[in-house]
Amino acid sequence: xxxxxxxxxxxxxxxxxxxxxxxxxxxxxxxxxxxxxxxxxxxxxxxxxxxxxxxxxxxxxxxxxxxxxxxxxxxxxxxxxxxxxxxxxxxxxxxxxxxxxxxxxxxxxxxxxxxxxxxxxxxxxxxxxxxxxxxxxxxxxxxxxxxxxxxxxxxxxxxxxxxxxxxxxxxxxxxxxxxxxxxxxxxxxxxxxxxxxxxxxxxxxxxxxxxxxxxxxxxxxxxxxxxxxxxxxxxxxxxxxxxxxxxxxxxxxxxxxxxxxxxxxxxxxxxxxxxxxxxxxxxxxxxxxxxxxxxxxxxxxxxxxxxxxxxxxxxxxxxxxxxxxxxxxxxxxxxxxxxxxxxxxxxxxxxxxxxxxxxxxxxxxxxxx
Numbered sequence: 001x002x003x004x005x006x007x008x009x010x011x012x013x014x015x016x017x018x019x020x021x022x023x024x025x026x027x028x029x030x031x032x033x034x035x036x037x038x039x040x041x042x043x044x045x046x047x048x049x050x051x052x053x054x055x056x057x058x059x060x061x062x063x064x065x066x067x068x069x070x071x072x073x074x075x076x077x078x079x080x081x082x083x084x085x086x087x088x089x090x091x092x093x094x095x096x097x098x099x100x101x102x103x104x105x106x107x108x109x110x111x112x113x114x115x116x117x118x119x120x121x122x123x124x125x126x127x128x129x130x131x132x133x134x135x136x137x138x139x140x141x142x143x144x145x146x147x148x149x150x151x152x153x154x155x156x157x158x159x160x161x162x163x164x165x166x167x168x169x170x171x172x173x174x175x176x177x178x179x180x181x182x183x184x185x186x187x188x189x190x191x192x193x194x195x196x197x198x199x200x201x202x203x204x205x206x207x208x209x210x211x212x213x214x215x216x217x218x219x220x221x222x223x224x225x226x227x228x229x230x231x232x233x234x235x236x237x238x239x240x241x242x243x244x245x246x247x248x249x250x251x252x253x254x255x256x257x258x259x260x261x262x263x264x265x266x267x268x269x270x271x272x273x274x275x276x277x278x279x280x281x282x283x284x285x286x287x288x289x290x291x292x293x294x295x296x297x298x299x300x301x302x303x304x305x306x307x308x309x310x311x312x313x314x315x316x317x318x319x320x321x322x323x324x325x326x327x328x329x330x331x332x333x334x335x336x337x338x339x340x341x342x343x344x345x346x347x348x349x350x351x352x353x354x355x356x357x358x359x360x361x362x363x364x365x366x367x368x369x
Contacts, residue, residue, distance in 0.1 A: 011113075011121030022331050023124070023321055026153050027106065030126050030315060033149040037141065039104035039128050044085040046107070050075040052084050057303055058273030059084050066112050078110035081272070082314060083297065086129045091304035094131075100138075101131040119289075120318060127294070127314035131301065134309035136245055139278045139296060140252035142313055146282055146292050147258040153320060154329040158284035158291070160261050161221075163268035164246055165275050165295070167230065168217065170239030175210035183273070189217060190269040217267035224250060230266050242277070249278065274300040278311070286326025291319040338364045 008014060015023060031041075050067065053059045060080040067077050079085055082105055094101055106126045113121065128145065130138050143160060150158055168189075172182045181204050188197040194215065201211045213233060220230040224247070231243040246264065253259050270279050270293070279295030294313025301308045324331065338357050342350035354364040 029152040030149045033152045034104045039102040042103045047076045080111050087301045088304045091306035095306050100133040104128045124317040125314045129312035131310040132308050136248045140249050144256040160282045161265040162280040163265050164242040166242035167239045170236045174236040220266040284323045287323045341367050341369045343369045
């Protein structure tokens with residue numbers, strides 16, 4: 001029993017020594033980049049009521065939640081996703097505020113997935129949410145901040161793929177798909193399961209031309225040329241507006257000077273159903289999944305009583321650290337601990353030395369010989 005208790009459950013791990021120092025360094029670099037954009041730090045509870053992450057909210061599926069009960073019988077969950085928590089908090093404390101609200105956060109999220117495939121069940125995430133601003137300028141701020149934050153850690157080889165849920169919804173509306181079929185199709189396309197998507201559309205009896213348009217979503221990937229092609233294919237105003245907004249945002253990103261990190265992917269659809277417009281993910285070498293994900297969610301706060309547009313993103317610190325390691329990026333960790341050895345005769349002298357180092361901001365450890 002004692003030997004078994006030395007190990008952690010599958011999907012979680014201990015951090016110590018140099019690895020933990022590197023994690024703290026990366027967190028501080030990311031935090032400083034966020035601070036420069038004027039975001040206020042906020043903290044929400046590690047666990048919330050189950051309904052905060054319900055199916056109606058459109059977040060993590062119930063089967064992937066860590067659920068438990070309090071003594072009153074309420075169902076609680078460890079947070080799997082920060083955005084609904086921040087939305088709840090903003091609706092509670094800033095319900096009547098109309099000015100833009102900028103929040104940032106840092107903490108751990110928990111996902112109870114059965115097929116880990118190297119993934120962690122507990123990860124550290126840092127992110128931002130910009131509430132009460134529906135503008136394309138707010139969307140561009142998100143992307144530029146991601147670029148600044150990632151580069152501050154030492155990463156340079158990454159790409160941000162941007163899509164728009166509205167383009168997909170416009171095609172579904174044009175084709176006359178019912179809501180359930182649209183949600184199933186969104187899940188298949190989000191998971192890159194195009195065979196299942198094709199089978200679903202065939203079973204729905206949808207006209208072949210509309211089937212072809214929806215299945216071509218995966219082809220619209222790359223530079224501005226892919227947006228032009230997608231705009232030409234769509235036959236509805238909703239999809240056209242989505243393309244126009246992406247084009248406007250790209251023009252703003254040029255002003256930020258970050259266009260080299262940008263690509264477009266209209267086949268990218270998040271599993272989180274609360275996204276309503278622009279969505280994006282950041283990818284880099286050495287990591288199989290995205291290291292940043294985010295987008296616009298203009299209807300989510302309505303679930304908590306505040307009608308306000310919002311946009312945000314989350315960075316997975318653990319994945320960024322993995323990428324830095326795989327790409328052999330050297331981190332500028334502050335100078336290590338000074339070990340000062342003393343005995344009974346020289347204690348006064350060694351203590352003075354330790355105190356001098358500490359006043360200079362350098363850690364010093366007194367060790368008795």
